[in-house]
Amino acid sequence: MDLSVFSSMESEVRSYVRAFPTVFDTARGSTITDEAGRDYIDFFCGAGAVNYGHNHPAIKKDVLEYLASDGIQHALDMATSAKRTFLETFSEVILAPRGYAYKVQFTGPTGANVVEAAFKLARLATGRTGVIAFTHGYHGLSMGALAATANSWFRDAAGAHLGDVVFHPYDGYYGDDIDTVKMLEKLIEDPSSGLDLPAAVIVETVQGEGGVNVASAEWLRALRELCTKHGIVLIADEIQIGVGRSGDFFGFEESGIVPDMVTLSKSISGYGFPLSLLLINPELDVWKPAMHTGTFRGNTVALVSATSALNNFWRDPEFVAGIARRSELVRARIDSIAARYPEHFATRGRGLLQGLVGISDNELAGRISRKSFELGVIVEVSGAHDEVLKLMPALLGDEETLVRGLDVIESAVDAVLAA
């Protein structure tokens, strides 16, 4: 495969092309095909940006119809029929049935963009500056968001001071016996702890990039209670765990908490188009008109595909049941791999964000990822030391492909451990 133009012209910053060195050409469902005609089963799904698989025919049909009708492509944040239909559908299918009263802000199209908006609004609404983020958290790489991203690889590239964020241990950071919300409560309530009352706390209910760390429902409820008690804005970063990855639409639903703000990006458009939304408790929506703006907010094609995904999947209880069945298949398989090699692996995860954690050697997950790629499966690593093989297959599709992907990963594990 000729990758020379990428290595000669594209910046050294390129990343995934190094892990998966081929030229991808077409994709359908969970299968991606490279220029040589080789098929790969996708257990990565664009880090959660294509949760419904690639080029789903039902969404494609709606997008093609919209394009063919000369539907408006760019309108800043003027009213469009595409946006009206999206807002009405999002309210009817997602917000209203869950009793959520959120207002919706269309931010710039990346995940980092919506995190920036959340921080600005939380600071504006509270008149305070501090944000509490958690160890191993990932919230994007623009300066405001990067300040809340824990990984030193990314922080060291900032080139300027990253301020106004304090990191606190995530659930389980010191083991199961230490309640880190209790610790935070003590710090917040002690006038001599040195911790200023923050504007916001930002949390991933499952940390995707940070190594598939799962916050318990009790921990999240305690965090919600603490934030409510002290008027701290609780922001759930649902960019990776949201839109079905956890098994529910939102990762926080299982715990019953209602965050004050919710960031959505990655799979909200359903088709890999860039789109981000900030959901806001109406009482905190203190923006003045155009105080936070941007040229590419609420891209209309992405709104059409997002509406299509809500209509095609989220109205159908069978779709949600299917996620649960697929999650069980994945979890059972990685548990059985870990049971075969208990000295090498542990497992953790929720829904279709599952981690096979290399406990004997930080290099293990990377080796399995490379071997899986050789054998025809795309699967990423995550975690502070890249020690977690992160399995993120599509939320739907035929079970046979899913099982075939799991077979390949298991063969890769066997091959790497035999080597």
Ligand SMILES: *Cc1c(COP(=O)(O)O)cnc(C)c1O
């Ligand atoms: C990917 C991600 C982001 C950043 O999104 P970008 O589109 O890459 O800026 C933020 N938070 C979480 C939880 C993510 O997974």
